[in-house]
Amino acid sequence: MTYDTNMPAPGGKELYAPKRPKERKWSNQPTPIVQAKSVTGSSLVVVISIMCFLACLTAGAVYLINQSAAAWTDDIASEVTVQVGIDSKGNIDDKLSKVAFFLTNQSGVNGVRPLPAEESSVLLEPWLGDGATLKDLPIPRLIAVELDRANPPNMTALRETLNSNFENTSLDDHRRWQSQIQTVTRSMALGGLAVLILVGFATTAIIVSATRSAMSSNREIVEVLHFVGATDRFIAREFERHFLSLGIRSGLVGASGALLIFVFMPFFMRLLGGSNMTSAEIRRLLGSAALDLPGFILLGIVVVVIAALCMLTTRYGVYRILNSQHH
Amino acid sequence: MIRLENVALRYGRGPEILRDVNFHLRPGSLHFLTGPSGSGKTSLLRLLFMSIQPTRGLIHLFGQNVTRITPSRRADLRRRIGIVFQDFRLLDHLTTWENVALPLRVTGKKPGEYQEDVTDLLQWVGLGERMYALSPVLSGGEKQRAAIARAVIGKPELLLADEPTGNVDPQMARRLLRLFIELNRLGTSVIIATHDHQLMQQFQAPRLELHDGRIHQVG
Numbered sequence: 001m002t003y004d005t006n007m008p009a010p011g012g013k014e015l016y017a018p019k020r021p022k023e024r025k026w027s028n029q030p031t032p033i034v035q036a037k038s039v040t041g042s043s044l045v046v047v048i049s050i051m052c053f054l055a056c057l058t059a060g061a062v063y064l065i066n067q068s069a070a071a072w073t074d075d076i077a078s079e080v081t082v083q084v085g086i087d088s089k090g091n092i093d094d095k096l097s098k099v100a101f102f103l104t105n106q107s108g109v110n111g112v113r114p115l116p117a118e119e120s121s122v123l124l125e126p127w128l129g130d131g132a133t134l135k136d137l138p139i140p141r142l143i144a145v146e147l148d149r150a151n152p153p154n155m156t157a158l159r160e161t162l163n164s165n166f167e168n169t170s171l172d173d174h175r176r177w178q179s180q181i182q183t184v185t186r187s188m189a190l191g192g193l194a195v196l197i198l199v200g201f202a203t204t205a206i207i208v209s210a211t212r213s214a215m216s217s218n219r220e221i222v223e224v225l226h227f228v229g230a231t232d233r234f235i236a237r238e239f240e241r242h243f244l245s246l247g248i249r250s251g252l253v254g255a256s257g258a259l260l261i262f263v264f265m266p267f268f269m270r271l272l273g274g275s276n277m278t279s280a281e282i283r284r285l286l287g288s289a290a291l292d293l294p295g296f297i298l299l300g301i302v303v304v305v306i307a308a309l310c311m312l313t314t315r316y317g318v319y320r321i322l323n324s325q326h327h
Numbered sequence: 328m329i330r331l332e333n334v335a336l337r338y339g340r341g342p343e344i345l346r347d348v349n350f351h352l353r354p355g356s357l358h359f360l361t362g363p364s365g366s367g368k369t370s371l372l373r374l375l376f377m378s379i380q381p382t383r384g385l386i387h388l389f390g391q392n393v394t395r396i397t398p399s400r401r402a403d404l405r406r407r408i409g410i411v412f413q414d415f416r417l418l419d420h421l422t423t424w425e426n427v428a429l430p431l432r433v434t435g436k437k438p439g440e441y442q443e444d445v446t447d448l449l450q451w452v453g454l455g456e457r458m459y460a461l462s463p464v465l466s467g468g469e470k471q472r473a474a475i476a477r478a479v480i481g482k483p484e485l486l487l488a489d490e491p492t493g494n495v496d497p498q499m500a501r502r503l504l505r506l507f508i509e510l511n512r513l514g515t516s517v518i519i520a521t522h523d524h525q526l527m528q529q530f531q532a533p534r535l536e537l538h539d540g541r542i543h544q545v546g
Contacts, residue, residue, distance in 0.1 A: 030425060030428075030438055031421055031422070031425055033418070033421070033429075035420055220416075220418075223416070224416050224417075224429070225429075225433060226405070227376070227378070227405065227412075227416065228405070228430040228433055228481075229402050229405040229406035229408075229433055229434070229481075230402060231398075231399055231402040232399070232402070234433050322398065
């Protein structure tokens with residue numbers, strides 16, 4: 001249709017209002033129909049940031065514990081210990097050399113390391129205390145046996161051969177420890193997963209409530225959009241884009257906070273009065289307590305999941321509200 | 328184009344605003360909808376615009392029964408209808424230009440595709456100098472012209488206008504009516520709700536008169 005622009009236009013120029021720069025009207029980014037400030041207030045940003053912080057902290061801690069446990073299990077699985085007890089002949093050093101030589105010749109063994117008597121004493125110190133008395137006790141000696149992980153020996157056969165050839169020796173393949181570590185790790189992973197699920201539920205509940213509030217405060221805009229022929233999908237998109245942006249911003253803030261915690265944890269421990277021992281204990285639990293590349297990727301995934309959760313919750317929240325209005 | 332059969336409407340448990348409304352409007356027709364204040368003109372327009380459902384009866388628009396319709400289908404049909412509200416319903420945080428462009432924007436078109444049409448129309452309704460003004464700084468008459476421009480920018484097949492000349496001077500009223508008539512000549516069916524008898528005398532068109540909730544076709 002064409003309009004007769006030659007007709008005199010009523011009204012004047014006197015009423016007005018500063019023009020926007022001309023390029024604004026050609027812009028591909030026109031004024032948002034739903035304004036961000038009417039949808040996502042600063043308190044919402046803070047709450048979602050805290051949720052993301054908690055999620056990242058949990059995911060990061062579970063990841064570190066898993067890594068640390070995997071390293072332990074790896075070490076333990078690639079090594080067994082042979083305990084050599086004193087027999088009737090009484091010369092333990094001689095017997096230790098013979099057992100070590102015997103083990104070296106077994107298939108699937110990469111190396112053996114007999115522990116000196118001092119090392120064995122150090123291991124027993126927590127129970128028996130320090131002192132010269134240890135030398136007088138019939139303390140068994142240990143041999144650390146490094147296994148070929150690609151071609152491990154048959155443990156049962158090795159144990160039997162060892163027992164038949166040497167009196168008073170035993171082989172410990174650390175299975176009990178491996179099983180305990182796996183139990184602890186799985187428990188922690190499940191605990192972490194439970195925390196993540198709770199954070200997810202809490203975030204969803206907050207976003208549902210925020211969506212309702214946003215729809216309510218923008219009721220007139222939604223009405224006008226319906227009147228001009230907007231589909232529910234279009235209206236939902238107008239809201240969800242703000243919540244997606246909220247999720248990304250809050251996610252990045254939360255993840256950055258969690259990263260700082262991981263980086264400065266030893267410093268925080270000292271600040272709270274923890275000694276070097278405390279740091280050592282944490283290191284024992286979390287390994288180096290430093291995230292590697294997969295750890296960073298995991299935090300990135302948490303951010304993406306939180307942002308997607310915000311967006312999708314809003315989308316379905318808007319659909320639900322619009323559906324209830326239609327009926 | 329529009330067919331109503333035994334349509335009745337009441338709000339809640341109140342009295343019937345409309346009862347036994349029957350009429351059939353052909354495509355390309357132009358009608359004035361008239362009647363005293365409170366006679367149900369706005370309610371009838373709201374029924375035709377599918378923003379409320381009749382208490383009973385059937386409404387057919389564009390050959391479809393719209394008394395039971397899905398939201399997406401309703402959105403499709405609304406894109407074929409332009410409506411001018413008595414209270415304008417402009418969005419305060421958008422400029423006049425953006426308000427007028429809204430029906431095209433919701434279809435997913437890019438601003439570059441319609442900027443010329445919107446600008447031309449705004450020039451034509453005398454808002455060329457007010458294109459970038461936010462709606463709260465517009466006068467009543469300017470808001471009305473912006474609301475009309477928004478209703479017609481999508482070249483609707485049906486135009487519903489509720490007191491479209493209520494806030495403008497006689498000269499502008501005639502000009503806006505000429506816009507409606509021009510649209511009508513191009514094939515748009517037009518229903519103008521008004522009680523401005525002077526205006527109705529200037530442009531001879533059949534009337535739908537509402538009295539006591541019933542409708543009478545005149546002319």
